[in-house]
Amino acid sequence: MKETIKHVVSASTIISRPVLKELVDNLKKADPKLHKDVATSTLEILGQGHAVQFEEQISDINYHLGKVLIKEGTDLIAAAKVLQAIPLETGQRNYPVEKKVKIWVMIAQLYLEEERAMEAERFINKAAPLTGQIKKESLLLRYKSAFVRNQDFNRKFSEAALSYYRLAQTFPKEEDQMMALESGLRCAVLSPAGPQRSRLLAMYYKDDKAPRLESYTVLEKMFLERILKKEEISAFSSTLLTHQKAQMAGGKTLLEQAVIEHNLLAASKVYNNISFSELAILLDVTPELAEKIASKMISEERLSGFINQTAKLLFFKKATSNELTVWDQHIEHACSAVNNILDKIAKKYPSYVN
Incomplete structure (x- = not known):
C-alpha cells in the first residue's frame, strides 16, 4: 500500500x-x-x-x-x-x-x-470570535455546551451555574434541558455561599422543571435556608463529577466547604448569636475552623454579623426593615431602567418586538 x-x-x-x-x-x-x-x-x-x-x-x-x-x-x-x-x-x-x-x-x-x-x-x-458568523443553531449549541463545561472544569461554579441555566432554555429537547439543569444545579451548590448563590438557587428553584431534578431535595433545602443532613449530602456527593470532588487547601472537599458555608448561613436565620463550640457541633468542624470560616465570610460580605473573640461568640446581624426597603427600591429602579430600554428599542426597531 x-x-x-x-x-x-x-x-x-x-x-x-x-x-x-x-x-x-x-x-x-x-x-x-x-x-x-x-x-x-x-x-x-x-x-x-x-x-x-x-x-x-x-x-x-x-x-x-x-x-x-x-x-x-x-x-x-x-x-x-x-x-x-x-x-x-x-x-x-x-x-x-x-x-x-x-x-x-x-x-x-x-x-x-x-x-x-x-x-x-x-x-x-479560537472559536469564540467567529461564533457571531455561525448560522447553524446546532453548532452554536455545541460551542456553548463546550464553553460552559470548561467553566465547570475550571471551578468557575457561579458563572457555570448561570451559563448552564441559560443553555437549558435554548435546547429543543427536554432530555438535554434536564441534563443542563442538573449540571447547573451541581455548580450552584458548589459555588461560594452568599447573595450570588442565593440568586442562582432561586432561579433554579422557581423553574417549572425543578421538582423533577434528581437533587431537588438539596435545592429546596438550600433555597429555603434549611440545614442539610449528612445522608442528603452523601446522596448529592454521588452525583458529582471527578473534578467536583477535589479537595481544597484545608483538606475539605468542595462540597464539604459549600455545605459548611450554607449551614452557617442557615444558622444565621435561626440564631441571634451562637458560641463557636456550639457552632462547631452544628457544622461538624472544630471551633477554630468554625471561627475562621465565619470570619472569612463576614470579611467577604457573604455573612452579616460580627465576632466577639473574648466571649468566643458569633453575633448575626438581621436585615432591618429599612434595608429591605432600600433593596426593594433598587430592584424597582432596575426594572424601570430595563422597561425604558425596551421602549426605546421598540420605537427604533418595531420589527424586533413584533
Whole structure:
C-alpha cells in the first residue's frame, strides 16, 4: 500500500490529486482498522515534503480519521491531535468559518471528555470570535455546551451555574434541558455561599422543571435556608463529577466547604448569636475552623454579623426593615431602567418586538 501511495504522490498533481480524493472517498466506507492503517500510512508519506500541494487531501484524511477514532472512543486524545493537524489557520487553503468552528469545538469536547480543561480552553478561545458568523443553531449549541463545561472544569461554579441555566432554555429537547439543569444545579451548590448563590438557587428553584431534578431535595433545602443532613449530602456527593470532588487547601472537599458555608448561613436565620463550640457541633468542624470560616465570610460580605473573640461568640446581624426597603427600591429602579430600554428599542426597531 505504501509503495502504491508513493507512486501516486510522485506523479503529476493533475493525476495524483483526483486519485487521492478517490482514496479519501473510499476510506469513508472502509472497515475502521483498514481506514486507520491506510490513513496513517498516507499521512506519513504526504507529510514528507508534500504538505503544501496536497493540503486539501491531508486535511480531509485527518478529519475522517479523527471521526473514526472518536467513534471507537478508546483514545480521544489521539483523535484530538489528529484533528489539530488540520492547518485551519496556517494552511494555504481558505477554510469556511463554520468548518473552523466545528473542528475547534470537536477538539475542545474531546479534551473535556478527558478532563483536560486547559487544552480545551485554547480551542474554545479560537472559536469564540467567529461564533457571531455561525448560522447553524446546532453548532452554536455545541460551542456553548463546550464553553460552559470548561467553566465547570475550571471551578468557575457561579458563572457555570448561570451559563448552564441559560443553555437549558435554548435546547429543543427536554432530555438535554434536564441534563443542563442538573449540571447547573451541581455548580450552584458548589459555588461560594452568599447573595450570588442565593440568586442562582432561586432561579433554579422557581423553574417549572425543578421538582423533577434528581437533587431537588438539596435545592429546596438550600433555597429555603434549611440545614442539610449528612445522608442528603452523601446522596448529592454521588452525583458529582471527578473534578467536583477535589479537595481544597484545608483538606475539605468542595462540597464539604459549600455545605459548611450554607449551614452557617442557615444558622444565621435561626440564631441571634451562637458560641463557636456550639457552632462547631452544628457544622461538624472544630471551633477554630468554625471561627475562621465565619470570619472569612463576614470579611467577604457573604455573612452579616460580627465576632466577639473574648466571649468566643458569633453575633448575626438581621436585615432591618429599612434595608429591605432600600433593596426593594433598587430592584424597582432596575426594572424601570430595563422597561425604558425596551421602549426605546421598540420605537427604533418595531420589527424586533413584533
